[in-house]
Amino acid sequence: MNFRLSPDDEALKARVAQVAETRLRPRAQSWGERDELNWELAKALGDEGLFGLLFPTEYGGALSGPFRATTLYLVREELARTCVAAEELFAVQGLGGYPILLAGNDIQKRCYLPPLVRGEQVPTFALTEPGAGSDPAALSTMARRDGGDYVLNGTKCFISNAPDAQTNVVFASTEPQAGRRGLSALIVERDTPGLVGRPMHTLAPHVIGELTFEDCRVPRSHLLGEEGDGWRIAMETLDLFRASVGAQALGLAQAALVLSIEYARARRQFGQPIASYQAIQFKLADMATELEAARLLVYSAAWEWDHGSKLSPAASSMAKLYATEMAGRVVDQAVQIHGGLGVLRGHPVERLYREARAPRIYEGTSEIQRLIIARELLRNL
Secondary structure: OOOOOOHHHHHHHHHHHHHHHHHHHHHHHHHHOOOOOOHHHHHHHHHOOOHHHHOEHHHOOOEOOOOOHHHHHHHHHHHHHHOHHHHHHHHHHHHHHHHHHHHOOHHHHHHHHHHHHHOOOOEEEEOOEOOEOOOHHHOOOEEEEEOOEEEEEEEEEEEEOOOOOOEEEEEEEOOHHHHHHHEEEEEEEOOOOOEEEEEEOOOOOOOEEEEEEEEEEEEHHHEEOOOOOHHHHHHHHHHHHHHHHHHHHHHHHHHHHHHHHHHHHHOEEOOEEHHHOHHHHHHHHHHHHHHHHHHHHHHHHHHHHHOOOOOOHHHHHHHHHHHHHHHHHHHHHHHHHHHHHHHOOOOHHHHHHHHOOHHHOOOOOHHHHHHHHHHHHHHHO
16 A cells, blocks of 8 residues: 555645635634534635535536545545634535435435535534434434325434534434334435424534424435435445544644644743653654554555445544544643643643544444454454
């Protein structure tokens, strides 16, 4: 495997970094502490063409070929390094839009994807429920056929972009007796009667909420793929995007490492910069080594996807597990290096500390990633 970025990828990385530094960083601090949907930021990402990187040219995007994991991962890493609020919007634009790209018909794609490209609308990926988090096959949301409609009842929670998203990709059971084979995916628009949303508030501000469906009538034309395709759509989406959470973690850890190096050079104790002390040097060395190891795992997963191999669940889980756990350790050491400043509310390192916690939970907890890896090992060896 050759993990050296192509000239096109290097150019993309530089372009995203330039956008992040000039348009996002000056407002990253204020944007990062908002937990309501930031339409100004969404429009900026659309205008800069970043959302377009996720979707094909025929729907207004920039993709002229297959979806590229490397593109997704590079953008997530660069944005997370600079402006987490922008990174999260970009990630969920892909997470909610990809099921439509994967399983939607041309009418659905032409209706729902162009507004996502432009940043005029945002989607959700509504899978998690109060009783079905780590076990998505146990979801209880039901979609009962009634003439030309489905009647949808249930509750989803911890849904990014809820309750403000216009396009909700909702996973529900259309055949309860069939278990996961009876799951289907439906597009539910925000103004559907019976859909009620409320925001939720997390450790680090994030646009997230609960969706309740009470006898929502959803046209059968809003079904993605066929009945029973929901599990496949959800898992194929998560296999791709789970590893990209590792790319987000790389950006968070890289930001923490750079801040730590700058501070260690500037901060003086006992007559010299603390960077001259072996204790600090060892911390920086360990942080950089773990970061580089995680980067290789994450971009190995991207390489596997982009070169025609079906990304294995184990590879995706290894990238997500190691990178997110690494980010927690690296940011924790950054707080330690900064001392009292590192725990001041609003300091960049303190904000990173809060931001680095959630990735070990969403899109599959670290414990679930370990189970996936272990089962793959036991099945194949």
